Amino acid sequence: MNNKNVIIIGGGPAGIEAAFNLANNDISVTLFEKESQPGGNVKNWAKLFPDFGDASVVRKELTDKLKHNNIKFLANTKIDNLKWENNNWVAITDKDEKHTADIALLATGFEVFDARRKEELGYGIYDNVITSVDFEEMYKTGKILTTEGKIPERIAFLNCVGSRDEKVGNHYCSRVCCITAVKQAIEFKELVPQAQAYCFYMDMRMAGQFYEELYRKSQEEFGVNYIRGRISEAAVTMDKRIQIKAEDTLSALPMKITVDILVLMVGIESSESTLKLSTDNNIVGPYGFAKSKSLFGKDNYSEKKGLFLAGTCKRPLTLPETIADGRSAAIEIINYLRLLDEELGI
Numbered sequence: 001m002n003n004k005n006v007i008i009i010g011g012g013p014a015g016i017e018a019a020f021n022l023a024n025n026d027i028s029v030t031l032f033e034k035e036s037q038p039g040g041n042v043k044n045w046a047k048l049f050p051d052f053g054d055a056s057v058v059r060k061e062l063t064d065k066l067k068h069n070n071i072k073f074l075a076n077t078k079i080d081n082l083k084w085e086n087n088n089w090v091a092i093t094d095k096d097e098k099h100t101a102d103i104a105l106l107a108t109g110f111e112v113f114d115a116r117r118k119e120e121l122g123y124g125i126y127d128n129v130i131t132s133v134d135f136e137e138m139y140k141t142g143k144i145l146t147t148e149g150k151i152p153e154r155i156a157f158l159n160c161v162g163s164r165d166e167k168v169g170n171h172y173c174s175r176v177c178c179i180t181a182v183k184q185a186i187e188f189k190e191l192v193p194q195a196q197a198y199c200f201y202m203d204m205r206m207a208g209q210f211y212e213e214l215y216r217k218s219q220e221e222f223g224v225n226y227i228r229g230r231i232s233e234a235a236v237t238m239d240k241r242i243q244i245k246a247e248d249t250l251s252a253l254p255m256k257i258t259v260d261i262l263v264l265m266v267g268i269e270s271s272e273s274t275l276k277l278s279t280d281n282n283i284v285g286p287y288g289f290a291k292s293k294s295l296f297g298k299d300n301y302s303e304k305k306g307l308f309l310a311g312t313c314k315r316p317l318t319l320p321e322t323i324a325d326g327r328s329a330a331i332e333i334i335n336y337l338r339l340l341d342e343e344l345g346i
């Protein structure tokens with residue numbers, strides 16, 4: 001394998017995990033990351049669900065893997081073009097540099113939904129409407145405060161912002177935001193036990209290991225209130241609190257509630273790079289994610305020869321699933337290269 005090389009686009013968890021496993025098999029890897037630091041969206045998190053593990057520890061474990069001798073990591077490098085040329089994959093950077101390899105792996109990750117697209121919820125208009133990503137940033141400081149510096153008496157979390165939403169064209173479930181709301185509601189109650197926390201949901205999707213237990217714990221130990229219903233509108237009051245209008249769909253009654261902070265649980269969307277590179281190579285799937293060859297057995301393959309896929313460029317995944325998928329992509333690439341060598345009699 002030591003005469004083989006792979007280009008990986010995206011230095012998040014899937015890309016790093018794939019790079020490390022390929023490098024351990026004597027394959028030379030060039031890993032491109034458009035940002036200045038590797039680790040992708042893990043940097044947005046303070047603690048991880050469902051065990052409240054420290055995200056910075058997981059990020060360090062991942063980024064340490066890039067110290068491998070067989071990995072060349074190029075930060076601040078965006079791939080503008082990826083194409084199959086003369087029996088090789090060619091990646092062209094935003095600095096117009098050309099990199100050639102036997103195999104290309106797309107690990108271009110996701111972006112969070114831009115909550116400003118749901119104008120009626122007031123993000124970017126009212127100070128105390130924040131997103132789940134903003135909540136994580138604030139939580140890292142050890143305090144959750146309103147923009148006026150006040151300790152909140154009431155907080156509300158709104159699920160499914162930008163997911164399961166016909167109006168924005170995203171019918172799919174982002175899979176991670178229900179459990180994130182549970183985690184953040186507990187974190188908030190730990191910091192401000194006397195406050196009230198509400199979570200508005202369509203249905204609570206607790207499909208991962210220990211998710212259901214955490215959901216129960218949030219109610220039984222922390223008194224988080226779950227209301228089945230969607231917020232239709234948020235408005236600011238004279239004292240800069242947020243008044244929300246919703247319908248409790250279990251009791252079929254309209255409701256109004258005033259909170260100090262409204263947290264919008266923003267969903268996962270295809271990243272700009274995923275959309276561009278998969279469209280250019282004709283492997284774009286629903287909602288702009290990259291399309292794998294088959295969910296059953298060929299999920300790291302694309303329809304293009306030698307072009308592989310890993311992680312959330314394909315669909316919403318949790319962090320453990322993303323890391324495992326990076327490892328899986330590396331195994332598939334190794335198997336593919338071995339078969340190629342056999343065919344060529346090497």
Ligand code: SF4
Nearest residue numbers: 160163173174177178
């Ligand atoms: S995980 Fe929950 S909040 Fe996120 S889209 Fe699915 S149902 Fe909505």
